[in-house]
Each structure stands twice: as structure tokens, then as C-alpha cells.
Amino acid sequence: MHAKRNFSAKREAIYKLLVSAKNHPTAEWVYESLKPEIPDLSLGTVYRNISVFREMGLIKSIGIFNGQERFDADMSQHSHFICTECFKILDVPSGKKFVDGNIYSFVEKECNVTIKSHNIIFYGICCMCNNSHKC
Amino acid sequence: MHAKRNFSAKREAIYKLLVSAKNHPTAEWVYESLKPEIPDLSLGTVYRNISVFREMGLIKSIGIFNGQERFDADMSQHSHFICTECFKILDVPSGKKFVDGNIYSFVEKECNVTIKSHNIIFYGICCMCNNSHKC
DNA sequence: TAATAAATAGGAGCAATTACGATTAATTTA
DNA sequence: TAAATTAATCGTAATTGCTCCTATTTATTA
Numbered sequence: 001m002h003a004k005r006n007f008s009a010k011r012e013a014i015y016k017l018l019v020s021a022k023n024h025p026t027a028e029w030v031y032e033s034l035k036p037e038i039p040d041l042s043l044g045t046v047y048r049n050i051s052v053f054r055e056m057g058l059i060k061s062i063g064i065f066n067g068q069e070r071f072d073a074d075m076s077q078h079s080h081f082i083c084t085e086c087f088k089i090l091d092v093p094s095g096k097k098f099v100d101g102n103i104y105s106f107v108e109k110e111c112n113v114t115i116k117s118h119n120i121i122f123y124g125i126c127c128m129c130n131n132s133h134k135c
Numbered sequence: 136m137h138a139k140r141n142f143s144a145k146r147e148a149i150y151k152l153l154v155s156a157k158n159h160p161t162a163e164w165v166y167e168s169l170k171p172e173i174p175d176l177s178l179g180t181v182y183r184n185i186s187v188f189r190e191m192g193l194i195k196s197i198g199i200f201n202g203q204e205r206f207d208a209d210m211s212q213h214s215h216f217i218c219t220e221c222f223k224i225l226d227v228p229s230g231k232k233f234v235d236g237n238i239y240s241f242v243e244k245e246c247n248v249t250i251k252s253h254n255i256i257f258y259g260i261c262c263m264c265n266n267s268h269k270c
Numbered sequence: 271t272a273a274t275a276a277a278t279a280g281g282a283g284c285a286a287t288t289a290c291g292a293t294t295a296a297t298t299t300a
Numbered sequence: 301t302a303a304a305t306t307a308a309t310c311g312t313a314a315t316t317g318c319t320c321c322t323a324t325t326t327a328t329t330a
Contacts, residue, residue: 008295008308028286042310047287049308064199067286067318081246090246099233099255107257111216111225112270115259120234122242124250135247143277143326162318177279182318184277202287202317 010041014049018059018073024080024089026068062089063121079120085129092122145176149184153194153208159215159224161203197224198256214255220264227257 079092127135197205214227262270
């Protein structure tokens with residue numbers, strides 16, 4: 001039994017796609033992906049629902065890369081790698097916790113702030129973009 | 136004796152301001168700040184020189200927040216805190232190194248990538264934006 | 271000084287995102 | 301069920317941060 005959620009058909013479709021997508025998609029990609037099966041979908045609806053999901057805490061923004069904002073419906077604490085060539089984003093499995101609660105309180109004291117969350121992004125070249133395609 | 140650098144007067148002014156600025160400025164802020172003393176400065180020149188500096192490795196981008204890219208001429212490895220209310224950015228003094236070389240090679244193996252750099256950003260509320268202004 | 275190269279101004283153009291009025295769908299109330 | 305109310309969406313216009321382009325100016329070289 002799970003919480004009742006009155007999502008409209010389109011909202012539901014957008015959310016499901018975000019959850020299943022492994023590419024940390026852009027709003028544009030969500031729109032293009034759903035357009036074939038939902039021909040009367042509008043781009044504004046995608047943007048608006050992404051905002052709704054973010055406010056609900058269902059998704060988060062990874063950042064803006066190559067001019068487009070990237071989203072992630074995996075709300076577990078993890079880091080990302082982004083290829084500066086093709087802008088592919090990979091999850092960094094955090095078996096190792098890079099940043100823990102001790103660091104939070106350390107930074108909070110040093111900076112006199114309250115920390116809500118953090119992001120770690122590794123930049124580099126993915127194996128597809130390396131000359132030697134050993135993927 | 137230091138390396139000869141043939142910067143134009145405007146380029147020099149932009150770079151000096153970036154170095155002295157403690158607010159991790161936007162291009163717009165640089166433009167507005169220099170405009171009074173350099174009335175014929177154009178916004179395009181600020182953007183172009185920021186690109187030049189970035190390619191030269193003199194500055195780096197912290198990211199895009201509230202729709203505007205933020206820059207930092209402090210090239211030492213350090214993290215940032217950003218207030219989600221007022222978008223003030225603070226340096227996190229890294230007496231503690233959060234991410235070291237071991238983590239790089241760990242992630243490189245896990246993700247099959249080559250890492251060039253990384254960014255850590257803490258999000259939260261600064262003391263000015265907290266109800267209790269204990270700053 | 272003349273020829274060449276680099277940097278800039280100013281404005282047009284672009285692309286991602288947001289805002290808005292009109293319409294449609296869903297929900298509640300009677 | 302029907303009417304009234306609320307929420308969601310469409311389509312398009314507007315915004316905005318940034319980039320690009322051309323003419324002009326400034327600096328460098330011969």
C-alpha cells in the first residue's frame with residue numbers, strides 16, 4: 001500500500017520516464033521521448049512538471065551542462081561523472097562515502113551556515129571519447 | 136621577474152577584478168563594476184575575455200546558479216558553499232581534503248573513465264538568510 | 271610609414287527556459 | 301447526475317543569459 005498520488009496521465013508519464021531513464025535527461029529529451037506516444041504533449045508541460053517534481057522532492061537537478069539542465073530521479077546520495085566531450089553523465093556508485101556528516105558540521109562551523117545537501121561532480125573523458133575505444 | 140603577458144588594458148582590468156573579487160562573480164557583475172571607470176567597455180568583451188582566461192587556466196567556472204554562471208580566479212583546490220536563498224557563494228577552506236587521489240583512481244576504475252577535475256558544492260542557507268541574523 | 275594582426279563595440283541572433291491567456295480535464299459540491 | 305470549482309495543459313509570446321558577426325579601433329611588425 002503506497003501513498004495516493006493523483007497524477008494526471010501526462011504527469012505520470014513524465015515521472016515514470018524520469019525514473020526509468022538512466023541518462024540523467026534534459027527536459028528536451030523527455031519531451032522528444034514522449035512525443036511519439038503523447039502527440040499533444042507540450043514542452044511547457046514537461047518543464048512545469050519537472051518543477052513540480054523538484055518541489056515535491058521526487059527529482060533533483062544535477063546541474064546545467066552544455067546549456068541544458070540535467071535531472072535525476074534517483075534521490076539516493078551519490079555522485080556523478082560528466083564527460084566534458086560528449087556530456088554523458090554517469091553515476092558514481094558510492095560504496096565509499098566521500099562526504100559524511102562530520103564534514104557537514106565542520107563546514108557549517110567554518111562558514112557559519114546551515115547545509116542542506118551537497119553535490120560532487122567529477123569531470124573528465126569517458127571511455128567512448130577516449131581515442132582508444134576500449135569500452 | 137615574471138612571465139611577460141601582453142594583456143590589453145581592458146583585458147588586464149577584467150582579470151585584476153576577477154582576482155580581487157571575493158564574491159565569485161558573474162560576467163554581468165564584472166561588466167557593471169568596470170563600466171564606471173571604463174565607459175566604453177562592452178559586455179561581449181567581458182564574456183570573450185572570461186573565455187580566454189578559462190582556456191588559459193587562469194579562472195574556472197563554479198557552475199550556473201540562478202541562471203548565471205559564476206567564476207573563480209582562485210585556482211587552488213577548494214570547495215564552495217552556495218546559499219539557495221541569496222545565491223551567495225562562500226569558499227570552503229579545505230584544511231580537510233574531501234577528495235584525494237585514491238578516490239580519483241577508485242572512480243576511474245569503477246566508471247572506466249579518465250578524471251581531470253572535480254567540484255564539491257554544499258547547498259544550504261547562509262547566516263544572513265537565516266531568521267536569526269547571528270552573523 | 272604602411273601592412274598586418276589582434277581586440278573591441280555594439281547590436282543582432284540564439285536557445286533554453288519561463289510566463290501567460292485560453293482551453294480542456296478533473297474534482298468537488300449540491 | 302449536473303453545475304461549479306479547481307487543476308492541468310496547450311500554444312505561443314516574452315525573457316534572458318550568452319554567443320556571434322561586422323565594422324572599427326588599437327597594437328604589432330616590416
